[in-house]
Amino acid sequence: MRELELYFGPQHLGMVGNFSITLNVEGDRIVKATANPGFLHRGFEKLMEQRTWIQNFPLVCRINVVEPDHMELMYAMAVEKLAGIEVPERARFIRSIYLELARIGSHLFGLWAYANMLGFDTVANWAMYHRDLVLDLFEELTGGRVYHIYIWPGGVRRDFPEGFKDRIINTLHTIGSCVPDYDNTFFNNRVFYKRAKNIGKITCEEAKRMGAVGQVLRATGMKQDIRKTEPYAAYDQVDWEIPVRTDGDAYSRIWVVRDEMIESVHMIFKLLDKMPEGEVYNKIPNPFKWKIPDKDAYVRCESSRGELGLYLVSNGGDKPYRAHFRTPSYNHGLTILEKALENESIADVGNIMISLYITAPEIDR
Amino acid sequence: MKNTGQLLKEKLLLSFEDIQAEVSDEHRLTVNCRKDTVITVLSFLNNSGYDHLALISCVDWIKDNVLELVYILTAYAEDKGKAKMNILVKTRITREKPGLHTVIPVFENAEPYERELHELYGIHFMGHPRLTPLFLEREYKIPPFRKDFDTRKYVQEVFDQIPFVEDKKAEK
Numbered sequence: 001m002r003e004l005e006l007y008f009g010p011q012h013l014g015m016v017g018n019f020s021i022t023l024n025v026e027g028d029r030i031v032k033a034t035a036n037p038g039f040l041h042r043g044f045e046k047l048m049e050q051r052t053w054i055q056n057f058p059l060v061c062r063i064n065v066v067e068p069d070h071m072e073l074m075y076a077m078a079v080e081k082l083a084g085i086e087v088p089e090r091a092r093f094i095r096s097i098y099l100e101l102a103r104i105g106s107h108l109f110g111l112w113a114y115a116n117m118l119g120f121d122t123v124a125n126w127a128m129y130h131r132d133l134v135l136d137l138f139e140e141l142t143g144g145r146v147y148h149i150y151i152w153p154g155g156v157r158r159d160f161p162e163g164f165k166d167r168i169i170n171t172l173h174t175i176g177s178c179v180p181d182y183d184n185t186f187f188n189n190r191v192f193y194k195r196a197k198n199i200g201k202i203t204c205e206e207a208k209r210m211g212a213v214g215q216v217l218r219a220t221g222m223k224q225d226i227r228k229t230e231p232y233a234a235y236d237q238v239d240w241e242i243p244v245r246t247d248g249d250a251y252s253r254i255w256v257v258r259d260e261m262i263e264s265v266h267m268i269f270k271l272l273d274k275m276p277e278g279e280v281y282n283k284i285p286n287p288f289k290w291k292i293p294d295k296d297a298y299v300r301c302e303s304s305r306g307e308l309g310l311y312l313v314s315n316g317g318d319k320p321y322r323a324h325f326r327t328p329s330y331n332h333g334l335t336i337l338e339k340a341l342e343n344e345s346i347a348d349v350g351n352i353m354i355s356l357y358i359t360a361p362e363i364d365r
Numbered sequence: 366m367k368n369t370g371q372l373l374k375e376k377l378l379l380s381f382e383d384i385q386a387e388v389s390d391e392h393r394l395t396v397n398c399r400k401d402t403v404i405t406v407l408s409f410l411n412n413s414g415y416d417h418l419a420l421i422s423c424v425d426w427i428k429d430n431v432l433e434l435v436y437i438l439t440a441y442a443e444d445k446g447k448a449k450m451n452i453l454v455k456t457r458i459t460r461e462k463p464g465l466h467t468v469i470p471v472f473e474n475a476e477p478y479e480r481e482l483h484e485l486y487g488i489h490f491m492g493h494p495r496l497t498p499l500f501l502e503r504e505y506k507i508p509p510f511r512k513d514f515d516t517r518k519y520v521q522e523v524f525d526q527i528p529f530v531e532d533k534k535a536e537k
Contacts, residue, residue: 038500046510208441211418211474217441224441229448230392298393298437298451300419311422311435326420326437334477364500 001026006346010039013117013350017065017360019333025346033341035334041364048323053079053153054287056320061147063325064362066109069102070303072151074325077232078312079153081297083284089234090278091155096233097168097271098141098150100264104175105134106304107261114254114354115186118195123186130175137171140164155281165272172265179262187258196251200340200352203248210339211331214306215256215357220248226302238270250355257357260304291318305329305357327362334363369446370394373413380409392449400434400456400465407436407454408471414447415440418468421478423486427512431457432486436468460511464489485510 009020018039024032044063048056060075061068073095080087087095108131116124135145140161142148150157186192202212204220217224225242227235243259245252284290294316300309306328315321333356340352370388377386377396384398384406398406407418420437436454440447458465467490468475479490480499487508490496503523507514 038498038502041500043509046516050516208416209473211472222441223443224448229445296424296435296453298420298453300439300451307419307439309419309437311420311437313424322422322424324420324422330477331474335474 003031008349009036013354015350015353015358015360019358019360019363021337021341021349023341023346023349028346030341030344030346030349033338035338037334037360037363039364040361044365045323045325048320050319052287052318053290053292053320056323057149057152058147061149063365064303064327064359065146066359066361067102067106067304068147069099069151070301070308071325072149073099073233073301074299074308074310075312075323076151076153077299077301078297078310079292081299082292082295082312082314083153083290085154085284086282087155088279088282089276090159091280092234093237093271093275094156094160094280095151096235096237097268097275098156099233100268100271101134101137101168103264103304104172104261105131105138107257107264108134108175110257110304110354110357111182111186111254117350117354118192120186120189120192123182126178126182130178133171133174137164137168140167152281152284154284155279157281159280168268168272172268176262176265182258187255193251195351196254196355197249198247199250199348200344200355201247201249202336202340206339207248207336210335212306212336213328213331214302214304215253215260216306216332216336218242219245219252219256221246226300226307230300232299232301234271234274237274238267240267240270250351253355253357289318291316300326303328305359305362306332325365327365329358329360329362332356333358333360369450373450373452376413377406377409381406392451394450394452396452396454398454398456400458403434403436403454403456404466404468404471407438407468410438410452410454411471414442414444415450415452417441418472418474418478419451421468421475421482423482423488423510425460425486425510425512426457427460429457430460432460432463432488433457434465434482434488458488462489463487464491466491467493469493484508487511 003024003026006023006025008023010018020036022034023030044059060071063071108127112124112127138148139145142150204222207217207220223242223244243256245256292314296313298311300307309326311324313322374386374388386396388394415438417439419439422435424433434456438452442448479493482488483496484499485508
């Protein structure tokens, strides 16, 4: 059969953001896929070299639109490491709770994208509504819905408002009470099973070789999570499990996402119980005159998509000398996607892309 | 008892002659080596269980006239001591016609990182299968992430030449 070249994207259902793939197809089988990023390259890392340490906060949270909070955390952690700033105990707990809420919000957004792409519009609308409830919490806490700039070197910007703890619990109960509905209509749905089972399959060995992290790795049976291996914030203060699946296909990956959301909710309840009283931030030097010693630092955390890292270099000045984000979507979208699409059908392209949980702004930066 | 970083440092210093290794904090090992030994150091570390290449970064030290490449390795292992380690392998190359061998034979996922550095810093990776543009739209005389690339001047030269829509209409 004749081989044809098919341009897929940059606007399509398989992706949050713009990203295109060139597919070489024979009939409706994909022979070769070539990822083509760059539609959202805004040069943030270069721009960060022109801004002072504090001015960079509004920039970093815009690198990934879906989960700005982990980006803030990374930058704050790197600056803390370079400048030697300690974080108070209560701020660590608040950070963990806040990041888990962000994870739930981001996963619900991912669920919206996946359900929407497969035509499960009801589930998509539920997920979007529930994400909005989480955003309401963020609005009350930080003043912003999507970009919060709440995590700060030395702690968090402000303490929980009065009664906020109860409102978190209420919101999580509201979302939690709908889990059976989600299960019946989506996760245990035969139609979904047929669409996602054995699609975009990756073995554990392949995943490791190609640098997979996060859900993609955990869906192949590997128990790996930075929150366990190199705990930051208050993740070492509570007990929790890493959800894993063993099949390594799209179906397993989305189940890992589901289990992770539930685990996050449990974790928030435990963290709220244990949260100590006290200060929420340590004072930092005058931001206009703040110079950081000549050093470099690499920090990492588990964002909702996998291992997120930041390599930050200072040359002793008032601005970063170099910042480089290691984002989870980078290898998922450029190395693994090209492999996973081989020999699949055109109809499954969007399905595989979303199940790999890729966001374009994170790749391009 | 020595920690994982110290043990690995000793192992590295025994196996290689011209490298410097330093354990700067509990979970971080920095290795400085020459550009032609990078690939052997990386494959040695890969065989020692540090099998995840997290990032390849580059820093332009324009005052010293060098580009510093930083390979960051971590481990997939469930062994706690290993999993916590971050290993930074650093090498310095000249800014004029910079080039070194690709590490794709050791870490398959190095491919897009090397492509990115080729585009943004102008580093040529020998043996790389496709050093085609990744993010950028135009060609640049100086690679745009280098320190001597003047963003403001570039913007003025390129984008100020484009006439406003209103001016175009007035001409008609």
